[in-house]
Every structure is written in C-alpha cells, then in structure tokens.
Amino acid sequence: MTEESAAQTLAAVIAKLKSRNIRITPQREVILNYLITHHNHPDVETIYQGIADQLPNLSVATVYNTLKLFIDNDIIIELPSTDKDGSLHYDFFGVPHFHAICENCGKITDVFADEYSAINKQVAQLTRQQTNYQVTNSHLEVYGLCPECRQKLNLQKGTG
Amino acid sequence: MTEESAAQTLAAVIAKLKSRNIRITPQREVILNYLITHHNHPDVETIYQGIADQLPNLSVATVYNTLKLFIDNDIIIELPSTDKDGSLHYDFFGVPHFHAICENCGKITDVFADEYSAINKQVAQLTRQQTNYQVTNSHLEVYGLCPECRQKLNLQKGTG
DNA sequence: AGTTTGTTTAGAATCATTCTAGTCTTTTTG
DNA sequence: CAAAAAGACTAGAATGATTCTAAACAAACT
Ligand SMILES: [Mn+2]
Ligand SMILES: [Mn+2]
Ligand SMILES: [Zn+2]
Ligand SMILES: [Zn+2]
Numbered sequence: 001m002t003e004e005s006a007a008q009t010l011a012a013v014i015a016k017l018k019s020r021n022i023r024i025t026p027q028r029e030v031i032l033n034y035l036i037t038h039h040n041h042p043d044v045e046t047i048y049q050g051i052a053d054q055l056p057n058l059s060v061a062t063v064y065n066t067l068k069l070f071i072d073n074d075i076i077i078e079l080p081s082t083d084k085d086g087s088l089h090y091d092f093f094g095v096p097h098f099h100a101i102c103e104n105c106g107k108i109t110d111v112f113a114d115e116y117s118a119i120n121k122q123v124a125q126l127t128r129q130q131t132n133y134q135v136t137n138s139h140l141e142v143y144g145l146c147p148e149c150r151q152k153l154n155l156q157k158g159t160g
Numbered sequence: 161m162t163e164e165s166a167a168q169t170l171a172a173v174i175a176k177l178k179s180r181n182i183r184i185t186p187q188r189e190v191i192l193n194y195l196i197t198h199h200n201h202p203d204v205e206t207i208y209q210g211i212a213d214q215l216p217n218l219s220v221a222t223v224y225n226t227l228k229l230f231i232d233n234d235i236i237i238e239l240p241s242t243d244k245d246g247s248l249h250y251d252f253f254g255v256p257h258f259h260a261i262c263e264n265c266g267k268i269t270d271v272f273a274d275e276y277s278a279i280n281k282q283v284a285q286l287t288r289q290q291t292n293y294q295v296t297n298s299h300l301e302v303y304g305l306c307p308e309c310r311q312k313l314n315l316q317k318g319t320g
Numbered sequence: 321a322g323t324t325t326g327t328t329t330a331g332a333a334t335c336a337t338t339c340t341a342g343t344c345t346t347t348t349t350g
Numbered sequence: 351c352a353a354a355a356a357g358a359c360t361a362g363a364a365t366g367a368t369t370c371t372a373a374a375c376a377a378a379c380t
Binding site: 078080098100102103109111112113115116119122123124126127130131132133134135136137138139140141142143144145146147150 | 238240258260262263269271272273275276279282283284286287290291292293294295296297298299300301302303304305306307310
C-alpha cells in the first residue's frame with residue numbers, strides 16, 4: 001500500500017466516523033493511522049509502543065477504549081490470543097480477508113482470496129435462514145502449522 | 161440426541177484418546193461427558209458447577225488442563241468471550257457447524273448446514289494454496305443481532 | 321461565560337487463567 | 351509383588367490482560 005492510498009483510507013474512515021457523530025481526537029486518529037499502516041496484527045501493548053513517540057501521555061485505557069469503538073463501528077476486527085501470549089490482537093479490516101493461525105508458533109497470516117466474498121455472502125444467508133439473526137459481519141480463522149514450523153517439526157521428528 | 165447415542169459418542173472419543181496413549185481419568189471422563197451432553201457453549205465456571213456433584217474435590221486447574229487437552233486433540237473448540245463476560249467458551253465439536261454470536265446479549269447460536277462441509281473444504285484448500293500452511297481445522301463466527309435483541313432494540317427505538 | 325456532554329489520564333481493582341509444590345495414581349521395571 | 355518413574359490432580363498463590371474509577375481536560379451547546 002502506498003503512502004497516498006493509506007492517507008486516503010484514513011480520510012475515508014474519519015469521514016465515516018464523523019458521519020456518525022463520533023469525535024476525532026488526536027488519540028483516535030493516531031491509533032487509527034497506526035492500524036491502517038501496520039498489518040502485523042498487533043496486540044494492545046504493540047500498538048501502545050508503536051505510537052509512544054507521537055502521543056507521550058497516552059494511557060493504555062484509551063487504547064482499549066478506542067479499539068472497542070473501532071470494533072463497534074466495524075472498522076477493525078479482534079483476533080483470538082495465539083496461545084503463546086494471552087492478549088487479543090487487532091486488525092484493520094479494509095479489504096475483507098481471513099486468517100491462518102499457526103498452532104505451534106502463534107503466527108497470524110492473512111489470506112486474501114476472491115472467493116472469500118462469495119463464501120461470506122453464502123454464510124450470511126445460511127445464518128439468516130437458520131437463526132433469523134440480522135448479520136453484520138463474520139470472522140473466519142483457519143488453524144494449522146505454518147511452513148516454518150512444519151519444517152522444524154518434521155526435522156525434529158526425523159532426528160529424534 | 162438420545163441417551164444412547166451420547167453414550168456411543170463418549171465411548172468413541174474415549175477410544176480415540178486411548179489410541180493416542182492418553183489416560184482416561186475419572187475427571188476427564190466426567191468433563192468429556194458434560195461437554196457431549198450439554199450444547200450450551202459453557203465457560204469454565206459453568207462446567208465446574210455442572211459437575212460439582214459428581215466430582216466434589218475437583219480443582220479448576222484440572223478443568224483448564226483437561227479442556228486444553230481436548231482442544232489439542234480436536235475434540236472440542238474454544239469460542240471467543242462474548243463481550244458481557246470475559247471468559248472463553250467451549251463446545252464439543254462432534255458434528256461440524258459454525259456459530260452466530262449476538263453482539264448485544266452475547267448469545268451463541270449453533271448453525272448446522274449441509275453446505276458448511278463444502279465451504280470448509282474450499283477454505284482449507286485456499287489456505288493451503290496461498291500460505292502453504294498444513295491445515296488442521298477452522299472456526300467460523302458470524303456476528304449480528306439475535307431475533308430477541310432485534311425486537312427489543314426496534315421497540316426501544318420506536319418508543320424512545 | 322457557563323453548562324453539559326464526551327474523552328483522556330493514571331492508577332487501582334478485577335478476575336480469568338496459569339503456575340507451583342506437594343500428593344496421589346497409574347505404569348513400568350526387576 | 352515392591353520399588354521407581356511418569357503422569358495427573360489439588361489447593362492456593364501469582365500473573366497479567368482488561369476494566370473500572372475519579373479527577374482533569376476538551377469540545378459542543380445555550
Ligand atoms: Mn489480517
Ligand atoms: Mn456449537
Ligand atoms: Zn508456526
Ligand atoms: Zn441477543
């Protein structure tokens with residue numbers, strides 16, 4: 001993603017929030033910008049460290065509050081804690097995608113696929129039909145072994 | 161599910177565990193049986209309370225340990241904490257299905273659909289192709305408003 | 321300018337989960 | 351069978367991510 005399109009994305013999301021009468025504070029803008037420009041699925045601590053230079057007096061409570069606000073407005077999603085650490089992870093969800101999570105090292109890998117849009121629609125429809133829920137969004141996580149861990153574990157098996 | 165098929169299911173899972181040289185202790189059997197016979201997506205506390213009469217000296221640490229064992233052996237799945245409470249939920253995963261989660265009240269609803277098996281296969285294949293992960297399983301959660309909350313919130317909106 | 325409403329901060333409090341040390345149980349070995 | 355080793359359980363302490371609280375700050379409204 002280029003600098004320019006990140007800026008455009010930021011502007012678009014801010015417009016969306018403003019249209020809902022949500023105030024854009026410096027804290028919110030910096031956190032949002034961090035999430036748009038970092039696709040490493042950070043936890044709260046990582047976000048906090050990553051913007052410490054821009055907001056020296058920031059409170060972690062504000063990070064938590066802001067993330068909750070963004071989640072409620074379907075701007076970011078929350079990902080489960082990947083065994084190794086006990087903290088939740090966050091992800092700007094501009095382009096819909098799903099996640100592969102390594103059961104060995106906890107790595108989270110994006111999966112972008114054209115087919116995902118159709119799958120999503122089908123899932124939403126199935127849910128409406130069977131449960132009468134009003135669907136707003138959905139999360140898909142695929143679990144397994146990442147290539148690195150697969151190799152590592154195979155080698156261990158071979159040597160042990 | 162009838163009494164008989166629950167017993168059969170229990171026996172089958174126990175056989176699976178034994179075949180992997182995992183010991184079947186009284187605690188494990190009671191917890192497993194609870195999960196097979198209760199499809200209310202309980203958290204640790206609910207499980208603990210639900211079997212207190214059968215295992216008066218049970219430690220919560222054992223519940224945590226046992227649930228982790230079952231997850232690692234793909235017998236149960238873990239579901240995210242549903243906002244209202246901060247605890248994870250567990251679900252015996254005999255018949256594959258996905259979950260609709262109400263963003264208002266936190267209710268978790270099962271969604272069984274014949275199409276899910278095909279979707280699952282497609283997702284696993286997409287993941288393998290694009291990430292080279294070795295896929296073991298996947299979770300799908302659909303978020304939205306349950307029928308009860310939808311009605312409640314519409315009424316409120318109308319009255320407010 | 322004063323009032324109301326919403327936001328942030330810093331630190332305390334909560335509480336789900338993990339860890340630890342000691343005990344008990346099962347399996348293995350001789 | 352007895353002894354030793356490995357595995358599992360318990361009770362309670364420790365951890366640490368998240369939430370809560372009270373006071374200061376900022377913006378919107380009258
Ligand atoms: Mn992602
Ligand atoms: Mn279920
Ligand atoms: Zn890995
Ligand atoms: Zn609901």
